[in-house]
Amino acid sequence: MKIVVKIFNCNYETYKNYYKDAVKRAFKKDGFDINPQDIEIVIDELPGDTIQSQRAPSGRHSRTITVLVNDIPTYIIGFSNTGFDEDRKIESDKGIKPYKYGNDDYHSNSYICQGINKIFDLYYDTKLEYPNVKLFFYLLDVKKASYPHNLSNTISYRELYTVGFEILNIDQISFEEFKQLGFSVEENVGNYAYISFNKFANDLTSISKKGPDNVPAYIKCIDNKFDIESNNDEYSEEFRDLTELEYIYTFKTLGAQTYDNFLIMWTLNTLAEKENKNLKFVFSKEKYNFRLGQPPEDAKFTESFPVTITNLFQKIGVNIKYESGDEVRQQLDRELNQYKTAKEKNEIRNQELFKNNMRAKGLETKCYLCGCEVEEILEAAHLWGVAEIKNASLNKLNMILSKDCMRDLIEECDHTNELFYKKYVLANSGDNGVWLCSNHHELFDRNYYCFDSEYGKVIIKKDSNEIVKNYLLSSEPNCSMNSIMTNKTKSFLEERENLFKNTVLEYETL
Numbered sequence: 148m149k150i151v152v153k154i155f156n157c158n159y160e161t162y163k164n165y166y167k168d169a170v171k172r173a174f175k176k177d178g179f180d181i182n183p184q185d186i187e188i189v190i191d192e193l194p195g196d197t198i199q200s201q202r203a204p205s206g207r208h209s210r211t212i213t214v215l216v217n218d219i220p221t222y223i224i225g226f227s228n229t230g231f232d233e234d235r236k237i238e239s240d241k242g243i244k245p246y247k248y249g250n251d252d253y254h255s256n257s258y259i260c261q262g263i264n265k266i267f268d269l270y271y272d273t274k275l276e277y278p279n280v281k282l283f284f285y286l287l288d289v290k291k292a293s294y295p296h297n298l299s300n301t302i303s304y305r306e307l308y309t310v311g312f313e314i315l316n317i318d319q320i321s322f323e324e325f326k327q328l329g330f331s332v333e334e335n336v337g338n339y340a341y342i343s344f345n346k347f348a349n350d351l352t353s354i355s356k357k358g359p360d361n362v363p364a365y366i367k368c369i370d371n372k373f374d375i376e377s378n379n380d381e382y383s384e385e386f387r388d389l390t391e392l393e394y395i396y397t398f399k400t401l402g403a404q405t406y407d408n409f410l411i412m413w414t415l416n417t418l419a420e421k422e423n424k425n426l427k428f429v430f431s432k433e434k435y436n437f438r439l440g441q442p443p444e445d446a447k448f449t450e451s452f453p454v455t456i457t458n459l460f461q462k463i464g465v466n467i468k469y470e471s472g473d474e475v476r477q478q479l480d481r482e483l484n485q486y487k488t489a490k491e492k493n494e495i496r497n498q499e500l501f502k503n504n505m506r507a508k509g510l511e512t513k514c515y516l517c518g519c520e521v522e523e524i525l526e527a528a529h530l531w532g533v534a535e536i537k538n539a540s541l542n543k544l545n546m547i548l549s550k551d552c553m554r555d556l557i558e559e560c561d562h563t564n565e566l567f568y569k570k571y572v573l574a575n576s577g578d579n580g581v582w583l584c585s586n587h588h589e590l591f592d593r594n595y596y597c598f599d600s601e602y603g604k605v606i607i608k609k610d611s612n613e614i615v616k617n618y619l620l621s622s623e624p625n626c627s628m629n630s631i632m633t634n635k636t637k638s639f640l641e642e643r644e645n646l647f648k649n650t651v652l653e654y655e656t657l
């Protein structure tokens with residue numbers, strides 16, 4: 148067996164430290180123990196005087212090595228970026244182009260997604276002629292820097308597994324690091340691939356709202372069977388066939404995060420197909436320009452992805468659907484019509500809007516008391532109850548709405564000053580909601596427990612029966628209410644807490 152490894156000239160100095168281990172591990176996956184001494188190296192010469200020009204995006208360079216067995220391409224191994232780029236260091240030392248070796252601030256350190264499209268391009272192109280070629284990934288810097296271990300990278304690794312690729316040295320990232328994200332109780336702990344669309348969507352939400360000004364990426368749901376005319380308690384929480392919903396992954400940009408988003412979309416698509424979900428994509432910033440006072444005709448929609456990405460999706464055979472500007476406009480019309488009907492019927496609850504507002508605020512779809520992520524039994528619970536808002540005096544409503552944190556709830560529109568509008572906005576605000584599983588929603592609405600409005604701690608009714616109490620006590624360690632306590636949430640919860648305390652009289656905070 149003749150083993151030849153092709154390495155691009157512009158990567159040689161860096162990859163020479165790693166390729167033997169990578170190749171050995173690739174063969175091991177197929178059950179072969181090879182002697183690294185038997186590997187021959189061929190340098191794949193790319194034209195250009197500088198590392199930069201050799202790696203130029205238009206060239207055929209990718210962060211890969213190709214392993215040929217008896218002249219047949221057998222493995223392609225894609226490497227992560229590195230902050231310890233030996234090739235650029237050498238060039239820098241010669242005074243050609245400065246490079247900060249091992250600089251922690253260098254964002255591409257160990258990042259796997261940047262340029263990952265070219266790794267897939269090479270793989271799918273090679274596969275046309277050599278259908279048995281396999282693609283693996285290999286992480287650099289695992290022992291040197293913190294980057295390969297950060298949460299957003301661990302999500303990327305799980306994405307790769309979900310779309311069907313393995314990382315040869317994943318064992319160098321401890322499984323404990325993946326656990327920081329949490330494997331939901333519904334998932335197989337020990338398996339890197341996501342098995343649940345909802346869990347993955349929650350991880351995306353959780354990571355995308357980390358920055359203080361980040362608009363979280365979220366999954367919007369349109370239920371075309373939802374009819375505000377028959378909008379009542381029974382409807383809102385009855386079991387829905389999830390395959391009838393339209394899921395829309397709403398995200399900020401394709402700009403700098405194009406390749407992140409490429410892998411995210413592929414992963415979402417894979418999971419959606421498995422769960423028979425109808426999934427589309429939309430770019431939120433453009434869409435929500437509508438809401439920032441921009442006239443609809445000026446709103447920009449990104450109707451397509453960069454051609455590099457659409458071509459790649461074609462090669463992979465993934466059919467990505469995205470929402471058109473027209474569809475988004477139709478939805479906004481739908482929301483307006485819903486408002487009109489709601490007003491005619493004097494029904495302030497709009498469960499579809501409420502849930503999407505909660506999602507847009509970055510709430511994960513999981514029970515915030517017990518952590519359950521089974522979408523089928525998750526319900527959107529109001530903190531300040533719909534009935535209480537409906538019965539609230541105008542004074543009360545104005546008092547709440549005039550709080551600094553609440554001011555932006557009221558949008559300038561035709562009905563800004565309507566009493567009904569104020570109630571509608573409060574009832575359906577994303578900050579007035581929390582997801583609870585149906586069990587915990589029921590107990591919440593029956594005042595067996597509440598969350599305190601300062602820290603989100605669980606307060607339970609003192610004279611509840613022992614069984615209910617123990618059930619709540621067993622769920623409480625997973626309570627993550629404190630993670631969503633915005634000032635708005637605190638205001639809404641204050642109303643709930645007061646009502647709870649006045650109703651149950653005796654209670655204890657856990």
Ligand SMILES: [Zn+2]
Nearest residue numbers: 514517584587
């Ligand atoms: Zn629960």
